[in-house]
Structure formats: C-alpha cells, structure tokens
Amino acid sequence: MSGIVPAVGLSDHVVPDLIAAFTARSLTIGTAESLTGGLLAAVLTEAPGSSAVFRGGLVVYATDLKHRLAGVDAALLARCGPVDPHVAVELARGARLRCAADIGVGLTGVAGPDPQNGVPVGTWYCAVLGPADREQLRRGLPTASATRAEVRSAAVTAAVELLANIAATDS
Numbered sequence: 001m002s003g004i005v006p007a008v009g010l011s012d013h014v015v016p017d018l019i020a021a022f023t024a025r026s027l028t029i030g031t032a033e034s035l036t037g038g039l040l041a042a043v044l045t046e047a048p049g050s051s052a053v054f055r056g057g058l059v060v061y062a063t064d065l066k067h068r069l070a071g072v073d074a075a076l077l078a079r080c081g082p083v084d085p086h087v088a089v090e091l092a093r094g095a096r097l098r099c100a101a102d103i104g105v106g107l108t109g110v111a112g113p114d115p116q117n118g119v120p121v122g123t124w125y126c127a128v129l130g131p132a133d134r135e136q137l138r139r140g141l142p143t144a145s146a147t148r149a150e151v152r153s154a155a156v157t158a159a160v161e162l163l164a165n166i167a168a169t170d171s
Helices: 014-024 039-044 061-067 075-081 085-098 148-169
Strands: 029-033 055-057 103-109 122-129 135-140
Touching: 014 039, 014 148, 029 085, 039 055, 039 122, 039 148, 055 085, 055 103, 055 148, 061 075, 061 085, 085 103, 085 122, 085 135, 122 148, 135 148
Parallel strands: 029 055, 029 103
Antiparallel strands: 103 122, 122 135
C-alpha cells in the first residue's frame, strides 16, 4: 500500500491487518476528529476492504461543531475547553453514536504553531470507546519543537494502536 499511511509513520501492513481483524469480528469504526482534520479517516480508508469496517467520520475542527455535530456537552467545552481528555471521550462517544458504529474514536489537541487558549503545542488526546463502553485514552505531551505534521501523525498513530488493542482483545 502506498500513499498516506507511510507518511504518518505506520508500516504498510498495520492498517490492512487492523481492517482484516475488525472485518473478521464484524466490528465497525466511526471517528470524530478535530486536531487531525480527517487524517485518521484517510488512513483507515487507504486500506482495501475498509468499507466493511469504517462507517464514517466527523471533522469537528470548530469548537461549536464539537457540540452540534458530535454531541459534546456544551458545559464541558465551556468549563474545560476543546483540548481535554473528557472532550476526547465525548467525541468518541459522539462518533460511535452518530456513525452507528461499534467503536468510536475521538481526537482533539493543538498542532501549532501557536498554543491555543493556554494549551501548549503538541498536547493532544485520543480516546477510543469500544464495545461495552470500554474506554482507552492516550495523551500527547507538549512539544514546542514538533511540527504540525508530527503532532497530527503522532495522534493518528496512537489512534491506530488503540484500535489494534481492541482488535486483539475483543471478539
């Protein structure tokens, strides 16, 4: 496989193997992406057969769309801001619900070049909400020297790794 997958630092076999594992288990994925702007959806759909697994995704770059489209609680957004682990979990929940998927993925963060509302560049959260509401969360640490592409790639890689954990453990 060529294209976008190697560009984010994933081996060519990782996503096709993930898609095959989810297909074998009849599990589907929905995404709600802010920080990554649809990059995770692009990576997942790069693999042949992804239409059996990937239901769809929301790109909710603007804070108000996190509430309107993904269903993130407006009070949570007002209290914590858009870059928060609880927001990532709510994005994952919204993706799962809105896309009628078994698994929801939520990504939010600051890619830079400047901090956002006091949140440093390189801060990101990825939440995956699996069957039976099992939640996995990964966080990126602030990195002033990281480029936008590096921050976004790290978040997408984390999402794929968390999805692979589900594929390996759920049947």
